[in-house]
Amino acid sequence: MEQLENKDTEGEEKMGEGRVVTLIGTKLAKEGEEFIFLGASKKCDECRLKNACTNLELDRRYTIEKVRNEIKHECFIHEDGVAVVEVRESSIPVAIDATYAFKNSKFAFEPPNCKASNCGLFDACHPAGLKEGDRCTILEVIGDAPSDCKEGRVLKMVTLRREGK
Numbered sequence: 260m261e262q263l264e265n266k267d268t269e270g271e272e273k274m275g276e277g278r279v280v281t282l283i284g285t286k287l288a289k290e291g292e293e294f295i296f297l298g299a300s301k302k303c304d305e306c307r308l309k310n311a312c313t314n315l316e317l318d319r320r321y322t323i324e325k326v327r328n329e330i331k332h333e334c335f336i337h338e339d340g341v342a343v344v345e346v347r348e349s350s351i352p353v354a355i356d357a358t359y360a361f362k363n364s365k366f367a368f369e370p371p372n373c374k375a376s377n378c379g380l381f382d383a384c385h386p387a388g389l390k391e392g393d394r395c396t397i398l399e400v401i402g403d404a405p406s407d408c409k410e411g412r413v414l415k416m417v418t419l420r421r422e423g424k
Contacts, residue, residue: 278324278345282312284337288326288344295320295387302335312341319421320388321346350418354383354404360415362400365422368393371412379406380414394422 287294296315303309315321327343334341359366369392370385378384383404389395397417404414 277347279314279347280311280343280345281314282308282332282334282341283323283344283346284334285331285339285342286337288323288342290323290326292323293320293349294323300336306335308332308334308341315346318388318390320349320351322349348421349388350398350420351386351389352383352401352416352418353386353389354380354408354414354416357413357415360397360400360417362397365394365396368395368419371410373410378408378410380404380408383416384408384414389419389421395419396422 283294296317296319298317299309299313303312306312323344324347325345327345329343331340331342353368356371368389370389373381373384397419399418401416401418404416408414
């Protein structure tokens with residue numbers, strides 16, 4: 260069982276494994292909120308906190324695990340400044356070929372080469388935050404995909420976690 264938080268022998272709080280400390284707009288800083296890191300604005304080039312705000316991987320999906328309320332920092336972008344948060348890369352729901360949908364299996368993500376851009380499953384097969392070649396582990400098999408694939412594939416919905424960088 261994974262431990263998210265613990266105390267060391269001197270009583271100081273430690274971060275759980277896989278968490279990253281970063282900054283996010285105070286209005287967005289709520290535990291459980293999910294976001295995709297899209298990179299820095301040009302205005303960020305002038306900021307002394309730029310490295311703390313931009314320490315996440317571009318185009319990845321994150322969940323805020325903890326908000327540290329004690330300090331708010333001024334920001335050129337966010338009206339009410341930024342707050343210190345601990346984030347973890349989010350698990351991602353995705354539709355994959357049913358042949359490979361087994362809990363705890365590991366694979367390299369390969370989105371289908373769909374020609375049907377009007378397919379209702381396009382976003383489920385090409386989820387934001389996941390890139391071709393990403394090493395993944397299936398955390399849960401949710402069930403059958405909600406509608407038929409326009410290209411005749413049999414798909415299952417799964418939740419997966421990206422492994423490493």
